[in-house]
Amino acid sequence: MITVDEALSHLFSLVSTLPEELIPLTEAAGRVLAHEVQATRNQPPFAASAMDGYGVRADEVALDAKFKVIGESAAGLGFDGDVRAGEAVRIFTGAPVPDGVDFVLLQEDCDRFGSTITITSDPGDNANIRPAGADFVIGQPIAAPRRLTPADVALLAAMNIAQVPVRRRPDVALISTGNELVMPGDTPGPDQIIASNTFGLKALLDQAGAHARILPIARDNEASLAMAFELAEGADLVITIGGASVGDHDLVGPVAAELGMEQAFYKVAMRPGKPLMAGRMGKAAMIGLPGNPVSAMVCGHLFVLPVVHAMLGLPAGRRATRQARLTTDVAANGPREHYMRARVADGQLTLFDRQDSSLLTILSEANALLLRPVGDGPRATGDQVDYIPL
Numbered sequence: 001m002i003t004v005d006e007a008l009s010h011l012f013s014l015v016s017t018l019p020e021e022l023i024p025l026t027e028a029a030g031r032v033l034a035h036e037v038q039a040t041r042n043q044p045p046f047a048a049s050a051m052d053g054y055g056v057r058a059d060e061v062a063l064d065a066k067f068k069v070i071g072e073s074a075a076g077l078g079f080d081g082d083v084r085a086g087e088a089v090r091i092f093t094g095a096p097v098p099d100g101v102d103f104v105l106l107q108e109d110c111d112r113f114g115s116t117i118t119i120t121s122d123p124g125d126n127a128n129i130r131p132a133g134a135d136f137v138i139g140q141p142i143a144a145p146r147r148l149t150p151a152d153v154a155l156l157a158a159m160n161i162a163q164v165p166v167r168r169r170p171d172v173a174l175i176s177t178g179n180e181l182v183m184p185g186d187t188p189g190p191d192q193i194i195a196s197n198t199f200g201l202k203a204l205l206d207q208a209g210a211h212a213r214i215l216p217i218a219r220d221n222e223a224s225l226a227m228a229f230e231l232a233e234g235a236d237l238v239i240t241i242g243g244a245s246v247g248d249h250d251l252v253g254p255v256a257a258e259l260g261m262e263q264a265f266y267k268v269a270m271r272p273g274k275p276l277m278a279g280r281m282g283k284a285a286m287i288g289l290p291g292n293p294v295s296a297m298v299c300g301h302l303f304v305l306p307v308v309h310a311m312l313g314l315p316a317g318r319r320a321t322r323q324a325r326l327t328t329d330v331a332a333n334g335p336r337e338h339y340m341r342a343r344v345a346d347g348q349l350t351l352f353d354r355q356d357s358s359l360l361t362i363l364s365e366a367n368a369l370l371l372r373p374v375g376d377g378p379r380a381t382g383d384q385v386d387y388i389p390l
């Protein structure tokens with residue numbers, strides 16, 4: 001059996017960064033920017049008023065000072081002329097500041113009669129003017145790689161970058177295996193259960209920026225599995241679920257091998273998730289996840305997410321850990337890394353009593369996986385421990 005770190009480095013060597021594609025801004029949120037882009041304009045392109053009010057000369061601003069309003073500067077249509085001593089221009093938020101103006105009085109600080117305004121309240125020191133280029137200037141970069149946030153999308157739009165270079169989404173084919181499985185919404189026979197892992201993994205994958213497709217369930221025979229692999233054609237990553245262990249009906253390894261899978265590893269020193277396998281099948285990477293629902297999801301977090309990050313060109317490695325204090329004693333760990341379901345609140349980590357890898361109710365309540373390293377000694381209440389946030 002190999003270690004979790006060895007499994008991860010094998011997995012990274014099975015995949016490469018996907019090519020980039022140009023997409024419209026409206027579809028850019030959550031996608032990964034493939035290379036640096038640069039502003040094609042200054043923002044604001046001119047000195048702009050930050051308030052609705054009157055543009056005047058700063059050296060004339062004083063309580064009771066009077067000005068003659070000679071024109072208007074609105075957002076989208078500025079005032080062309082010069083503003084001289086004793087003059088003011090009616091101005092609105094976002095409008096260009098005319099020549100001669102270096103102070104915008106708030107209209108709340110003025111009284112207006114006809115075309116004359118008088119300063120009636122202390123206007124303070126803030127000129128209420130946004131200098132040209134205050135937000136960004138031509139050539140200002142947005143660094144890549146990065147997962148684009150809604151704020152990034154707004155910035156790209158302001159920079160007039162209508163088409164965004166992003167990494168292509170990894171196409172992931174998900175194959176559940178087992179005679180006992182039916183799809184959610186179907187009516188299971190007395191010995192059957194509902195396929196859940198594919199749905200949890202699709203959610204995890206799609207959230208990470210992949211495009212996951214759920215293929216028809218493969219039955220526990222070679223022909224059905226082979227057909228599922230055929231349907232996975234074109235995928236960047238093929239993920240099977242179940243059929244990975246040592247039982248008579250665990251056919252994923254042998255069938256994949258027959259179809260040309262070059263196995264990179266089988267079995268990892270971890271709990272849950274021991275019967276994990278991976279390799280290459282033609283152009284695709286293949287990961288065989290264990291069938292137990294919690295094992296499949298834990299392996300999804302530990303291995304599949306970093307692999308998707310690598311394909312998207314994001315920094316990829318072991319999942320980052322955080323620290324919290326144990327609320328109970330924990331016995332020494334054995335020769336496999338153990339990822340125990342837990343709940344963290346206010347820096348305190350509480351383990352669930354039941355850790356069986358079939359319990360989705362527990363996984364759904366958990367927000368952390370306590371990481372027990374290989375051979376870790378017993379831990380006492382209050383000890384600082386590492387966990388992976390879920």
Ligand SMILES: Nc1nc2c(c(=O)[nH]1)N[C@H]1C(S)=C(S)[C@@H](COP(=O)(O)OP(=O)(O)OC[C@H]3O[C@@H](n4cnc5c(N)ncnc54)[C@H](O)[C@@H]3O)O[C@H]1N2
Pocket residue numbers: 176177178180181193194195196197198241242243244245246247250272273274275289290291292293295357
């Ligand atoms: N003699 C041994 N038996 C087992 C070992 C072992 O080392 N020696 N390992 C155990 C461990 S650990 C795991 S994990 C499981 C993994 O087995 P498989 O990957 O072959 O998974 P299956 O046998 O097909 O299924 C296990 C379990 O999970 C349910 N399942 C499968 N797929 C789905 C799905 N898509 N959605 C929901 N549930 C699913 C399946 O019905 C079984 O209950 O093997 C142990 N045995």
Ligand code: MOO
Pocket residue numbers: 270271272273274275290292295296357
């Ligand atoms: O390792 Mo299995 O994945 O413990 O349930």
